Every structure is written in C-alpha cells, then in structure tokens.
Amino acid sequence: xxxxxxxxxxxxxxxVLNYERRERCREWANRVTKCLGGVTxxxxxxxxxxxxxxxxxxxxxxxxxxxxxxxxxxxxxALQLLARLGYKKVVGMDYRREVYDEPYYWKVKYYRGDLLNxxxxxSFFRAYFAFRVxxxxxxxxxxxxxxxxxxxxPLRLTDRFLGEASRILRDGGLLVVTxxxxxxxxxxPGCVIFDEDSVKNLxxxxxxxxxxxxxxxxxxxxxxxxxxxNWAHGLVLLAFRLRKREAVEPLRKVNIxxxxxxxxxxxxxxxxxxRRFEEIGVEVNLVRDLRDRDRRFxxxxxxxxxxxxxxxxxxxxxxxxxxxxxHSGFYSLRDLVDMSLEVARTALSKRWTCCPxxxxxxxxxxxxxxxxxxxxxxxxxxxxxxxxxxVLVKTTDPDSRxxxxxxxxxVVPHIAYPDLGVRAKPSGLKICSFxxxxxxxxxxxxxxxxxxxxxxxxxxxxxxxxxxWGKELSLEIIAQxxxxxxxxxxVEIYDGFFADDExxxxxxxxxxxxxxxxxxxxxxGSYRFPVGLGVPIIATDSFQARDAQVIRVRSLDELTVExxxxxxxxxxxxxxxxxxxxxxxxRA
Numbered sequence: 001x002x003x004x005x006x007x008x009x010x011x012x013x014x015x016v017l018n019y020e021r022r023e024r025c026r027e028w029a030n031r032v033t034k035c036l037g038g039v040t041x042x043x044x045x046x047x048x049x050x051x052x053x054x055x056x057x058x059x060x061x062x063x064x065x066x067x068x069x070x071x072x073x074x075x076x077x078a079l080q081l082l083a084r085l086g087y088k089k090v091v092g093m094d095y096r097r098e099v100y101d102e103p104y105y106w107k108v109k110y111y112r113g114d115l116l117n118x119x120x121x122x123s124f125f126r127a128y129f130a131f132r133v134x135x136x137x138x139x140x141x142x143x144x145x146x147x148x149x150x151x152x153x154p155l156r157l158t159d160r161f162l163g164e165a166s167r168i169l170r171d172g173g174l175l176v177v178t179x180x181x182x183x184x185x186x187x188x189p190g191c192v193i194f195d196e197d198s199v200k201n202l203x204x205x206x207x208x209x210x211x212x213x214x215x216x217x218x219x220x221x222x223x224x225x226x227x228x229x230n231w232a233h234g235l236v237l238l239a240f241r242l243r244k245r246e247a248v249e250p251l252r253k254v255n256i257x258x259x260x261x262x263x264x265x266x267x268x269x270x271x272x273x274x275r276r277f278e279e280i281g282v283e284v285n286l287v288r289d290l291r292d293r294d295r296r297f298x299x300x301x302x303x304x305x306x307x308x309x310x311x312x313x314x315x316x317x318x319x320x321x322x323x324x325x326x327h328s329g330f331y332s333l334r335d336l337v338d339m340s341l342e343v344a345r346t347a348l349s350k351r352w353t354c355c356p357x358x359x360x361x362x363x364x365x366x367x368x369x370x371x372x373x374x375x376x377x378x379x380x381x382x383x384x385x386x387x388x389x390x391v392l393v394k395t396t397d398p399d400s401r402x403x404x405x406x407x408x409x410x411v412v413p414h415i416a417y418p419d420l421g422v423r424a425k426p427s428g429l430k431i432c433s434f435x436x437x438x439x440x441x442x443x444x445x446x447x448x449x450x451x452x453x454x455x456x457x458x459x460x461x462x463x464x465x466x467x468x469w470g471k472e473l474s475l476e477i478i479a480q481x482x483x484x485x486x487x488x489x490x491v492e493i494y495d496g497f498f499a500d501d502e503x504x505x506x507x508x509x510x511x512x513x514x515x516x517x518x519x520x521x522x523x524x525g526s527y528r529f530p531v532g533l534g535v536p537i538i539a540t541d542s543f544q545a546r547d548a549q550v551i552r553v554r555s556l557d558e559l560t561v562e563x564x565x566x567x568x569x570x571x572x573x574x575x576x577x578x579x580x581x582x583x584x585x586x587r588a
Contacts, residue, residue, distance in 0.1 A: 013055055015217040016181065017048045017235035022225040025051060032081070039080050040103060045226055045235045046077035049131045049178055052237055053078035054085075057127060060174050060241075064088055066126035067578075069168065071115045072136035073108075074099050078129060083107045088572060091125075093118060093396070095140035100546045109549065109574035111411070113396030114140065116160045119411045120168045121582035123246065127174040128165050132235075134179060134192040137161065142189035155185070155192070158202055162209045171244035175211055177202070182224060182233035191228040199236055211240035251585050253283040255293035258302045260286075264464060265436060265525055266304045266327055272417055273300070276577050279418070290322070298584050300325055300392075304522075323583065325392040325412065326402055328522030392583065394523045394547060394576075402522065410583050413547065413576035414523045416531065422504035424511070424533040429564060432510035434460035434503060435517075435526035437474035437495075442516035447485050449514065449556045453564070458492045460506050500529075507533060512564055515539040516556055523547050528573060536567045549573060 012025040022044045029047035033039055041047045062068065064087050070079045073092025083090050083104040092099065093111045100110050113119065115130075115137055137157060165175055179194045179202070186193040194202070196219050203213055217236045224232035254277060258270035274284045285294055293299045299319075304327045392412040393402050403409065433446040443459055450457030459481070463474040478495045485491040494506060507513070513530045517539065527548035530537060538559070539545040541552045549571050553559060 012048065012051045015215055015237045016219070016222070017045055017225065017237075018222040019225045020222075021048065029077075036081075036084050038103065039077065039084050040075075041077045042075045043226065045132075045178075046075070048235055049076075049237075050078040050081045052178075053129055053131075053176065054081060056174065056176055056239060057082070057087075060127075062127045062174060067091065067124060068127045068129065069093070069118075069120070069125040071118075071128065071130040071133045071165075073102060073110060074136070075102075076131060078131060079108060080104055089574070091120075091574070094136060095143065097399075105546075106549050106551055106569050107572040109413070110546075111396045112398070114398075116157060116164055118164055118168060119393070119396050119409055121410055121412075121579050122167055122586040123170040123244070123248075124168050124579070124582045125173060126170060128169050128176070130161075130165070130175070130177045132178055132180065133161065134194075135190050138187065138192050139190040155187070155194075155198060155201075158205050159209070162206050162211070166209045166211070166242060166244070169242045169244070171242065171246070173242045173244075175206075175240040175242060177238045177240075178235050179238075180226070180228060180233045181219075181236035182231060186228075186231055188229065191231075193228065193231055193233050194236065199238070203238065206238075206240055210243045212243060213238065214241050215239035246586070248585055249587070251282050251298075251581070253285065253294065253297040254584065255285045255287065255297060255299035256302065257287055257290055257293065257299060259304070260288045261465060266302050269327070269415070269525060270302050273415055273577070273580075275418055276415060280581075295319075295321070297321070298323060298587065300580075302327065304328055320390060320587075323390045323392055326394070326522075328402070390587075392580065395543075397543075400543060410579070412579040412583065413574055414525055414528055415577040415580070416573050416575040417500070417525075417529050419532050420501050420504055422501060422508055422533065424508050424535045426509055426511035426535070428456075428511065429561065430456040430458065430510050431512050431514045431564070432458040432460070432507050433514050433516075434462075434507065434530075435515075435524070436462050436464040437477040438464070438519075439477065440517055440519040442518060443477075443481055444484070445516040445556055446514050447481070447488075447491050449559060450490060451485075451488055453559070453561050454490070455561065455564075456490045456492075458506070458510060459494065460498065460503055461493065461495045462497055463495065503529070504533065511535060512567065513537045514556070515545070515550070517542055517544055519544070531571050531573045534570055536569060537571055538564075538567060 012021060012028050014021055025047040026044055028051060029041040041050065067089040068082065068087060070076055070090065070092040072094055073079055074094040074096045076092065079090060079092050080103050090108045092108055093113050093115060097112060099112055102110060115133060169175060180192060181199065182193045183195060185195045185198050199217065199219060215238065217238055224234045226233050256270050256274060258267055261267045270286060274286050277284045287293060299322045301322055301324045303324050389408045391406060391409040393406065393409045394413050395402055396411055397403060431446065431450055433443060435441055443461065447457055461478055463471055465471050482493055507530055512535060515527060517524060524544040527537065527539065527544055527550055537550040539550045539552060540556060541554055545552050551567055551569060
C-alpha cells in the first residue's frame with residue numbers, strides 16, 4: 001500500500017515547483033494523508049518537498065536506520081512523513097521554541113538551536129535536508145538581540161551554512177536544499193526568495209565546500225504557484241553528494257572519570273556507559289580521579305555540580321583528550337534560595353523522623369558546609385568549562401542552563417540503557433513511577449492521580465547517598481509518602497536500592513509510566529530507563545520530558561482513564577551513545 005500511494009506520483013518529481021507540478025503534488029498529498037494519517041502538509045510546497053525527500057532517500061540508499069538531519073524542522077512535512085514511514089533516527093532543528101511540540105516528537109529528536117552552528121558530532125549524518133533553510137536562518141537572525149546581526153543578509157551566510165553541513169555529514173552523504181525561487185532576490189524575516197544568480201552562487205559555494213551536484217535544477221520560469229507577502233515565487237530543489245576524505249582513528253580504549261558513589265545517578269550512568277563501550281569491544285578504564293587516567297587515550301570526565309568539589313577542571317584548557325560531559329547546569333539564584341530553604345526546613349523541622357533532635361544542629365552545619373563547597377567549586381569550574389573546547393552537553397537550547405554560558409560544545413544526549421530483556425506484561429491499567437527520592441520528583445502527584453482515577457499505582461524509590469545530608473532528605477521523603485498514602489490500598493511504595501533488572505521486574509506489571517518532575521537543571525535518566533519495557537511514558541512538560549521524547553501533558557489533572565487508555569505510543573529514543581562514539585572517533 002505504501003509503494004502504491006507514494007511511488008505512484010512521478011508526476012510530482014522534478015527540481016522546480018511550478019503550477020502544473022503543484023496540482024499533482026496536491027493530489028499526492030491528499031492520498032498520503034488518507035493512507036498514512038497524521039502527516040500534515042502545510043502548503044503546496046511542503047508536499048513537493050515531502051515527495052522529493054521520499055524519492056531521494058530511496059534513490060540514494062538512505063535506509064531507515066541511517067541518521068537523517070532536517071534543518072528548519074518547524075512545520076516540516078517531509079520530516080513528519082519519514083517519521084511516519086519508520087525512519088528511526090531522524091533529528092530536526094529549528095530556531096523556534098515551538099519545535100518541541102511538532103508532530104511525532106516521541107519518534108523524532110527535536111532540538112532548538114542555531115543552524116549555522118548545530119554543535120552536532122562530526123561526520124554523523126547520512127543525509128541532510130535543508131528545506132527553505134534560508135527562511136529559517138533569516139527568522140533566527142531577525143529574532144536575535146544584536147542589531148548588527150539583525151541587519152545581516154542571510155544569503156551572505158551561505159558559506160557558513162554549507163560549511164556546517166559538510167562538517168556533520170559523513171563521506172558520501174546526501175545534501176538536499178530547497179529555496180523560494182523567483183524573478184528577483186527578495187529578503188524578509190522568514191521569507192527569502194532567490195533569483196537565478198543566487199541559485200548559481202549557491203551551487204558554486206557548495207562545490208567549493210566539496211559537494212558534487214547530482215540534480216541540477218531547471219531554472220526556466222514557468223509560473224509561480226506560491227506567494228510570500230505580495231511576492232509570487234516557486235521552489236527550486238538542489239541535491240548534492242559530499243566528497244570527504246578524513247582519517248578516522250579507531251577507538252581502542254577510553255577513560256571514564258566518575259565519582260563512583262554506590263547509590264548516585266552519575267555513577268550509575270558511568271557504569272552503564274562502561275558496559276556500552278565494552279559491548280563494542282572498547283576497553284574502559286573507570287577511575288575516580290583524572291590523575292589515574294591513561295593519557296594515551298581519550299578521557300570522559302563526568303561532571304555533576306556538587307560532586308567534584310575536590311577536583312579542579314584546569315586540564316580541560318590544555319589537554320584536548322579530555323571531554324567534560326555536563327550532566328547539569330550551573331547554580332542560579334533560584335537554585336541557591338531553594339537549596340538553602342530545603343536544608344533549613346529539613347534540618348529544623350520536627351517532622352524529620354530520620355534524625356534525632358540532638359543531631360539536627362550538626363547535620364545542619366554539615367549540609368551548609370557541603371552546599372557552600374559545591375557553590376564555590378561551581379564558580380571556580382565555570383570559566384574553565386566555558387573556555388574548554390571538548391565539552392559534551394545534552395541539548396542545544398540557548399534557554400537551557402546547560403548551554404547558556406557555553407559557546408563551544410558537542411551535543412551528546414543521555415545514553416540509552418542496555419536492553420536487559422525485561423518486557424512489561426500488564427494485566428490492566430496500572431500507573432507507575434520511579435527514581436531517586438527528591439522533592440522535585442513530585443511522587444505525591446502521581447499517587448494523587450491514581451487515587452483520583454481509582455487505578456493501581458506503584459512507586460519504586462531509591463535513596464540517594466551522593467551527599468551525607470542527602471540520605472536523610474531521601475529517607476524523610478519516603479517516610480512522608482508512606483505515612484500519607486498507606487491508607488490507600490491501590491498505592492504500593494517500594495524503597496531501597498535495586499539493581500537495574502530488579503527495577504524493571506518491579507515495573508513489568510505497569511501499563512503506563514508517569515513522571516511529574518519539575519527540575520530544569522539537567523537531564524534525567526529516569527525517563528529513559530523504562531523505555532525497554534515497551535509501554536507509554538507520560539510526563540508533565542519540562543526540559544527533561546522534551547529531552548527524553550516522552551508523551552507530554554501540561555498537568556496530570558488533565559489525564560482521565562479514557563485518555564490514558566488512548567495513549568499507546570512508545571518512545572523511539574535517540575541514543576546518546578552514538579553521538580559520543582562519533583565525537584571520540586572523529587576527534588581532531
């Protein structure tokens with residue numbers, strides 16, 4: 001059925017969208033929408049681009065397991081079509097915040113970022129689609145704060161755009177560009193129209209960057225079916241193949257520097273990262289200190305604020321073999337206020353059942369001392385990390401505290417956890433949640449949802465022992481949850497420290513995993529860990545939820561039994577290990 005609908009439209013193929021081709025593309029788009037469902041064609045040009053993308057990936061051997069990048073992902077019909085057809089490694093980037101709410105966000109990895117500096121790993125993608133990319137670039141320039149940048153002509157940035165495309169495409173990679181095409185060049189935010197000379201200049205710059213033109217456009221004007229403002233125009237399509245000769249150094253061994261605390265998230269991340277490297281035959285030296293690394297091989301320094309207060313990061317300035325992987329952003333004023341209030345409230349509250357009253361003063365002083373140490377080291381580390389060039393960050397979003405102070409970094413999302421072979425076998429509707437105990441986890445909201453809906457609920461909570469006073473905080477949270485919800489027969493609470501396979505077995509009778517975190521300081525492994533169970537993962541809208549591509553809701557209050565039963569989509573997780581491997585194997 002797919003071939004019958006999609007390949008039965010050769011009349012839509014071509015390199016220029018004109019009146020005749022528009023009508024055929026419109027008919028094809030209607031048939032695709034009826035057959036596949038859920039694919040939105042925003043205008044006649046988007047149908048032309050979507051068909052062109054499908055045709056070119058088939059003609060040039062881009063498979064469903066190859067990585068594909070879309071520049072200008074906002075309202076991109078071609079991206080939606082490939083996601084709907086089962087392309088598993090599609091990445092989309094745009095300047096707009098609304099890109100995170102685009103269709104199929106649980107199947108497509110969306111980023112908000114700069115198309116002229118994507119921060120993606122080098123030689124990472126098999127195909128790069130830039131549909132009306134100069135519209136997106138001009139929109140980004142127009143919405144920057146600098147008046148000097150706003151006045152810049154986006155066409156002058158052609159070389160920067162093609163240079164970045166060449167960097168992230170692998171040898172033999174496919175580059176497809178479309179642009180609005182008319183009689184004269186016109187510039188406006190979100191609407192850039194090329195003329196014949198501009199198209200030829202684009203081709204010349206691309207060839208200088210190592211691209212070979214494999215589909216030359218027919219630039220004869222035959223009527224313009226589209227309009228932007230009062231300007232009529234068509235679309236012109238250019239397809240290139242990249243010629244790229246680079247030496248790739250095979251990765252034989254890697255150092256991982258981690259705090260190595262038994263019950264702490266970053267240490268668990270490092271252990272799973274070690275397991276992933278060993279699965280592909282790479283030897284791993286897992287150590288606690290930079291001084292214990294093997295200097296002949298690259299080093300991954302797992303940085304989490306507050307956990308490395310005895311270690312300075314000055315080597316990142318001078319040793320290009322050290323890669324600092326940031327797991328959380330730097331402290332803000334709100335963080336400091338919240339942490340101070342939390343420490344004071346917990347230490348002085350009479351509800352602190354895990355600590356005798358005679359020891360509260362000592363615990364308060366210890367907590368404040370560790371808090372001051374973490375803040376001091378955060379401030380000391382900040383300039384070194386900012387100046388370092390080999391920094392690994394989980395996102396490109398300029399509003400995130402992970403990237404707000406950085407200029408040079410690579411994007412490396414949280415790694416996918418190994419498949420332990422445990423699959424969910426729910427017997428009915430049952431919601432679950434799990435993770436380290438913390439106020440920001442909002443486990444009580446998940447319990448309240450289960451009580452309101454009258455469905456079973458299970459919590460699997462781990463005590464965090466990263467800091468001395470953190471254990472008391474975790475135990476207090478667990479005690480309060482048990483005290484509040486013990487009278488409800490449909491709420492189960494399991495606490496302690498569980499191995500990975502034990503956690504999955506405890507969650508294997510759940511039909512939906514639900515999270516209500518509200519922390520924006522960094523990514524969360526809890527969202528990614530249960531993906532292998534094969535059940536829907538739902539969370540309130542947050543940075544962590546967008547990063548993990550889970551189904552998002554504005555509030556748990558809007559969920560009903562009917563809505564939960566209707567949610568069947570599972571996460572097509574973007575594996576950060578592939579990003580990390582690309583950075584290390586193509587290092588300078």
